[in-house]
Amino acid sequence: MPVGGRKQAPVVIEEEMAVVASTISGRTSELPAMWNRMLEPRVLRDYGSGGFARLAALQGGESLEWCYGCGKCVPVCPVDLVGEYGPRKLHRKVQSGVDLLADDDLWLCTTCMNCLRVCPKQVDMIKVMPAARGAAVGAGEVPTELQDVFEKTFRYGNCLGENPRRRHAWTRGAGVPVRVLADQPGPVDVLFYVEDYWSYHPRGQQAAQAFARVLTALGVDFAILGAEEKTVGDSQRLAGEAGLFEALMEDVAATLGRYDFRRIVTPDPHGFNALVKEYPKHGHRYDVLHYTQLLAPLVEQMPFAASLERTVTFHDPCYLGRHNGEYDAPRTLLEAIPGIRLVEMGRCRENGYCCGGGGGGMWLDGFTSNHTAERLSERRVREAAETGADILAVCCPYEVSRFEDAAKSTGNDHLQVRDIVELLDEAMRGHGEG
Amino acid sequence: MTIANQAAPAVAVVGGGPAGLAAARTAADLGSPVVLIERLGFLGGMPIIENYAAITPHLEPAEVAMGRMITAVESHPLVEVVLDTEVTSCEGEAGAFTLTLEGGAGGSRKISAGAVVVATGFQHFDPGRETQMYGYYEFPDVIALQDLEAMLKDHHVVRPSNGESPARVCFVQCVGSRDRQIGNEYCSKVCCGIASKEAMEVRQMLPDCEVFIFYIDMRMYGYWENQIYWPAQEQYHVQYVKGVISEVLPKGDRLLVRGEDTTMGRPMEVLMDLVVLSVGMEPSPGTRKMASVLGIEQNKYGFVEAVQPPLDTVSTSRVGVFAAGAALGPADLEDSVSTGAAAASRAVALLRSPVGA
Numbered sequence: 165m166p167v168g169g170r171k172q173a174p175v176v177i178e179e180e181m182a183v184v185a186s187t188i189s190g191r192t193s194e195l196p197a198m199w200n201r202m203l204e205p206r207v208l209r210d211y212g213s214g215g216f217a218r219l220a221a222l223q224g225g226e227s228l229e230w231c232y233g234c235g236k237c238v239p240v241c242p243v244d245l246v247g248e249y250g251p252r253k254l255h256r257k258v259q260s261g262v263d264l265l266a267d268d269d270l271w272l273c274t275t276c277m278n279c280l281r282v283c284p285k286q287v288d289m290i291k292v293m294p295a296a297r298g299a300a301v302g303a304g305e306v307p308t309e310l311q312d313v314f315e316k317t318f319r320y321g322n323c324l325g326e327n328p329r330r331r332h333a334w335t336r337g338a339g340v341p342v343r344v345l346a347d348q349p350g351p352v353d354v355l356f357y358v359e360d361y362w363s364y365h366p367r368g369q370q371a372a373q374a375f376a377r378v379l380t381a382l383g384v385d386f387a388i389l390g391a392e393e394k395t396v397g398d399s400q401r402l403a404g405e406a407g408l409f410e411a412l413m414e415d416v417a418a419t420l421g422r423y424d425f426r427r428i429v430t431p432d433p434h435g436f437n438a439l440v441k442e443y444p445k446h447g448h449r450y451d452v453l454h455y456t457q458l459l460a461p462l463v464e465q466m467p468f469a470a471s472l473e474r475t476v477t478f479h480d481p482c483y484l485g486r487h488n489g490e491y492d493a494p495r496t497l498l499e500a501i502p503g504i505r506l507v508e509m510g511r512c513r514e515n516g517y518c519c520g521g522g523g524g525g526m527w528l529d530g531f532t533s534n535h536t537a538e539r540l541s542e543r544r545v546r547e548a549a550e551t552g553a554d555i556l557a558v559c560c561p562y563e564v565s566r567f568e569d570a571a572k573s574t575g576n577d578h579l580q581v582r583d584i585v586e587l588l589d590e591a592m593r594g595h596g597e598g
Numbered sequence: 599m600t601i602a603n604q605a606a607p608a609v610a611v612v613g614g615g616p617a618g619l620a621a622a623r624t625a626a627d628l629g630s631p632v633v634l635i636e637r638l639g640f641l642g643g644m645p646i647i648e649n650y651a652a653i654t655p656h657l658e659p660a661e662v663a664m665g666r667m668i669t670a671v672e673s674h675p676l677v678e679v680v681l682d683t684e685v686t687s688c689e690g691e692a693g694a695f696t697l698t699l700e701g702g703a704g705g706s707r708k709i710s711a712g713a714v715v716v717a718t719g720f721q722h723f724d725p726g727r728e729t730q731m732y733g734y735y736e737f738p739d740v741i742a743l744q745d746l747e748a749m750l751k752d753h754h755v756v757r758p759s760n761g762e763s764p765a766r767v768c769f770v771q772c773v774g775s776r777d778r779q780i781g782n783e784y785c786s787k788v789c790c791g792i793a794s795k796e797a798m799e800v801r802q803m804l805p806d807c808e809v810f811i812f813y814i815d816m817r818m819y820g821y822w823e824n825q826i827y828w829p830a831q832e833q834y835h836v837q838y839v840k841g842v843i844s845e846v847l848p849k850g851d852r853l854l855v856r857g858e859d860t861t862m863g864r865p866m867e868v869l870m871d872l873v874v875l876s877v878g879m880e881p882s883p884g885t886r887k888m889a890s891v892l893g894i895e896q897n898k899y900g901f902v903e904a905v906q907p908p909l910d911t912v913s914t915s916r917v918g919v920f921a922a923g924a925a926l927g928p929a930d931l932e933d934s935v936s937t938g939a940a941a942a943s944r945a946v947a948l949l950r951s952p953v954g955a
Contacts, residue, residue, distance in 0.1 A: 208859050208866040212808055213835040230832050232816070233840055233861055256861055259837060285828075 194534075208260050215258035218265075222299055224291030231255035231287050237279035242518040243272050246543055247536035251279045251289055265300045271307055271531055274540065275402045275523030276482040278515060290402075290487075293523060297404025306404070313527040314405050321394035321412070322360040323527065332390040334362070334369035340380040344390035345423050353385040354458065355425035357439075359432035360395045361561035367568065368561050374589035375431065375455060381592055382462055386429070392419050396430075398438035398483075403524025409438070410446075417448045427451040429458045431585070433483035433560050434522070440488060454484055456493035456559050456584065463500035469594030471503030472587065477553035478506060479544060479567070480516035481560035494559045497584050501591045507551045517544050521562035541570035549576040559584045607712030608633050609945045610697055612685055612888055615643015616931055617923020618717035619667040620938030621945075625715075626676040628946045633709055634671065635680045635699060637884060641668045643719055644924075645931075651750035653931060654788070654795045655825040660751075684884075688714065688892050692918025692948060713918045713945035716892060716902060717938060718884035720924035723774030723782065723877040731845035732773065732875055739764075739853055740846055740873045742773075743792055750799050757871050759851070764871035767800055768810040768855060769793040770843045775878030775928075776814070782899060786878030787928040791822045793876045794830040801834040810837045810868070812857055841866065846873055879928040892919050901927040912941040920944050 185192045219225035231252055238250035249272050258264050273293045280288055300306060306314070316325035335342040345352065356375070361368040379386050394415055401409035420428075428450050430436050439452040476498055484490050491513045498506050511517040518525075520540030525532065529539065545567055548556040556567055556579055567581040609625040611618050614636035622634040640646065642664040645653060650660035671677050683702040690696050695711045722744055725734035734740050738758040749755045757764050771793060775786040790813070797809045816838065818827040830836040843857040852869045859866045881900035889896045895903040895915040902921040904911050912920045920941035923934035 206864055208862060208864050208868075210868060211810060211837050211839055211866075213837055216835065229835065230828075232827075232831065232838065252861075256859075259839070260859075260862065 210261055211259050212261065215261065215264065219258070219292065219296060222295040224288070225295035227285075227287045228255055228258060228289075228292050230285040232285055234284060236282045236284065237287070240278040240282055240515060242274065242276055242278065242520070242540050242543070243536065246538050246540060247272070249273075249535070251283070251287055255287070264296050265303065266305060268531075268535060270296055270300060271310070271524070271528055272535060273523055274482070274518045274520055274525040276518035277486045278482075278518070281486060281514065294402050294404060294406060297402075297524075298406050301404040307528060307531040309530050310403055310524055310527050313524075314400060314403075314408060317395060317397060317400055317405075317412075318408055321415075322364065323395060323397075323400070324360055324364050326364045328394075329391050331358070331363045331393055332388060334358075334372050335376070335388075337369070338373040338376040340377050342376050343387035345387045346390055346392055348387070349423070351424040351426075352387040353426045354379070354387075355420075355423065355428045356386045356388045357396075357428050357430040357432075357435060358388055358393060359430055359435045359561060361565070362431050363393070365561070365565055367564045371431065371561070371564070371583040371585055374583070375585045377589050378459065378466075378585060378592060381467060382459075382465055384458075387425070389419060389423075394419075396432070396435035396438045398434040398442065399522065399524055399526060401438065401442070402522070403527070409442075413438075413443065413446060413448065417443070417446075420448075420450070427453060429453045429455050431455045431559070431561055431583075433481040433488070434562075437483045437487050454488075454490060454493065454559070456484070456497055457490060459585075459588070460493040460496040463496060466500065466588065466592060468500075468502050468591045470591050472501055472591055473503040474555050475505045475507060475551075475553045476555040476557050476587070477509055477548050477551045478512070478557045478584075479509070479519065479548065479563060480513055481558070481563065482516065482518050482522050484560065485513060485516055494557075494584055497588060498557055501587055503591075504587070507553055509547045509551055511547065517547065519544055519560075519563050519566050521560075521566055526562050526566075539566075539570060539573075541566040542574050545570040545574050545576055545579065549574075549579050554578060555580045555582050555587070557582055557584050557587060606631055607693060607710065607949050609713050609715060609942065609949070610635065610685075610695070610709065610711035611715045611717060611942070613643070613717035613719060613884065613923075613925070614638070614641040614679070614681075615717060615719050615923060615934070616645065616664070616667065617719070617925070617929075617934040617938035617941075618643070618715070619664075619671050620935035621715040621717055621922050621942040622671045622677050623667070623674065624939040624942035625946050626671075626674045628943065630676065630946045630949065632674075632677045633680060633711065634677055635683050635685055635697075637682070637684050637701075639682050641671070641679065641681075648722070648744040649748040649751050650744070651747050651799065652795070654791050655822055657795065657799070685888065685891055688919075695918065712949040713920065714892065715920050715922055715938070715941045715945055716885070716888050716894070716914070716925050717922045717934075717941070718888050718925045719882045720879040720885070720928070721882040723786075723880050725773055725875045725877055727780060728773055728875075729777070729779050730773075730843070731847075732770065732843075732873070733846050733848075734875060737846065737848060737853060737873075739871065740875065742875045742877045743789065743796065744877075746796050746800075746874050750796065750803070753803065755800055755803055755872075763804055764807055766808050766810070766870050767797075767872045767874065768812060768843075768868070768870045769797060769874045769876050770855070771811065771813040771816075771876045772842060773875040773877045774880070782878060782880065784899065784928060785817060787817070787819075788930045789876040789878055790817045791826050791930070793874070794818070794826045794836065796874070797836040798826075798830050798834045801836065808837065809834075810839055810870075812839050812841060812843050812855070814842050815840075839866070843873075879924060881925065885925045888925075892916060894919055894921070897927075899927075901925065911937055912944055918945075918948060
């Protein structure tokens with residue numbers, strides 16, 4: 165406004181970041197510019213190929229530059245639905261000078277692969293992300309909580325930092341004998357590769373025990389590695405620790421080389437993914453099945469003793485479904501259980517929504533929460549609840565804990581989260597727990 | 599040779615560019631005598647007139663590619679090439695036209711022709727008419743596609759202001775096209791491809807030069823998508839930015855291009871050493887003049903109107919007169935030679951068919 169005949173130019177605030185303090189709690193929170201355009205420096209002053217060239221110098225990093233901006237990836241990106249992120253947006257940011265290796269966006273991708281599924285230019289975030297993250301890890305630019313998991317994995321061979329000697333403690337509650345190969349060597353049909361969350365997480369242990377009972381009931385000859393088992397570490401690889409992954413792989417391959425088994429069966433789609441896709445690149449070839457793939461052909465032999473009378477919806481794990489094309493085995497199992505009515509969520513199978521756990525997301529919930537309105541798992545649980553189901557069935561060890569937390573935080577306590585094998589076990593034993 | 603004493607009626611082809619050369623060659627190959635009339639003293643049309651370096655999409659040198667067409671026509675026993683000559687009138691009707699030719703060594707003379715093919719082409723849009731503030735005539739370092747073509751042909755891409763190699767070059771798309779104010783509401787069809795092709799050539803010639811293309815939407819139809827657009831982006835690292843430029847301002851000895859980055863929703867102000875305006879196509883003066891001389895309908899933009907589109911691309915409002923190439927509207931080389939051949943075969947068919955074509 166002109167005052168006393170003197171023109172005063174309007175004052176424009178241009179800040180990348182503002183800190184807002186609550187007058188009630190006194191807590192401060194950062195408002196990144198993306199939440200409020202008025203806080204952005206408005207004018208873009210440069211573009212360039214340099215950011216893409218730096219990515220292209222990393223193996224697997226070249227395809228981000230191929231984006232031609234169609235935007236098909238953004239609506240299917242699970243992160244964009246709860247925040248401000250997507251491969252197309254990342255392309256523009258890098259083109260306009262943002263250093264991806266130093267940007268928080270680097271850690272938001274869950275490598276769920278839904279973008280690659282729809283991308284006409286095959287911009288491959290499944291390769292770009294580990295490449296760029298690997299460079300950031302090399303430069304020591306890693307979110308603290310993820311670094312903590314890397315260190316635990318390195319020291320203990322599991323992401324939880326648990327005692328390796330207690331890796332098979334869960335077997336005591338199984339109610340059936342579980343053979344440990346170190347103690348009882350000799351040929352075995354199925355090597356049950358338990359992986360971290362079924363070994364140590366209380367809810368995972370329940371699933372492991374259920375799986376042992378189901379295998380026993382079906383007369384499957386199986387054994388585990390017990391204390392000798394280490395994580396395959398595929399999510400650590402996708403989170404940027406290729407070196408850690410490869411060191412683990414050499415350990416795992418050496419251990420596997422000492423035993424005589426016909427096939428590996430694992431409940432973890434992430435470990436499964438690495439055993440199927442990464443291990444062969446290094447000359448380690450095994451016959452590998454996800455546990456649902458082992459059990460699906462055996463449904464006719466399953467001695468079901470109870471009808472569960474429940475409505476169930478099923479969440480496709482990204483690394484079993486999109487990454488490895490297995491959509492039917494879990495459904496075959498669910499549909500075989502007497503009394504179960506399977507209802508699908510809108511996003512299922514090829515366009516299933518990510519739980520947020522992949523690509524290191526499992527260990528970045530705190531970091532990610534600074535950039536998203538809610539967790540991906542919360543978003544997914546709402547979808548599951550909308551189907552009217554009373555059970556959300558899963559078959560990835562990451563998901564039980566994620567979805568149980570999300571069911572509570574979204575007020576959907578009535579929605580039970582159960583691994584498929586727990587439902588099979590319950591129906592075969594003839595009495596339920598839930 | 600002279601075709602005056604041939605028994606069969608001749609096909610007169612007006613214009614010696616790609617479309618006219620294709621028409622002349624096709625009619626002659628079909629056994630018809632041809633008179634090819636060119637206003638200038640040489641054949642080849644715009645690729646030669648405007649010093650195009652390499653032609654889209656395979657980057658063959660324009661002189662080599664056009665040279666092949668020219669040789670085939672000049673050496674054809676059924677073709678008479680008449681240079682430095684314009685058609686000033688056309689009397690009669692299909693099968694028995696009389697054309698008056700002016701210029702050349704012979705002064706004014708009349709020839710007879712059974713059919714006429716008009717292949718008088720386009721001209722580049724004059725950026726001086728642009729309603730934006732691009733400063734084509736104001737800033738030496740603002741040039742147009744064909745200006746860069748000439749520099750590429752010389753293997754000497756520099757800033758005209760100081761003769762130095764540019765470190766940053768941008769292309770501004772849709773200059774003079776898709777614009778109601780200017781009156782050119784159509785898309786000129788080739789500029790996205792030509793700009794991308796030139797961008798690749800600049801990157802080849804000046805590997806350290808950053809090249810940008812500011813666009814409304816990239817229109818790389820058919821194979822140009824994977825022949826030009828994708829290699830430009832993926833192999834030559836040309837930076838495509840969605841959002842066209844509204845004005846060019848001087849800033850020191852460089853140019854500040856201003857526009858909106860539409861996917862970011864933010865203004866952009868970026869410094870450039872060389873700004874290339876991707877000018878569109880307008881009917882050439884020859885096309886406007888020949889449409890009038892031949893009495894054929896033009897559309898509101900001045901291009902020759904094809905009267906039975908879309909399945910007949912070459913017939914005009916006057917029976918026996920066919921049109922080809924960019925005289926019909928924006929066309930790439932492939933379109934131009936295709937309609938050239940189509941017009942010629944329709945002309946020959948007309949002359950041979952008892953019921954007309």
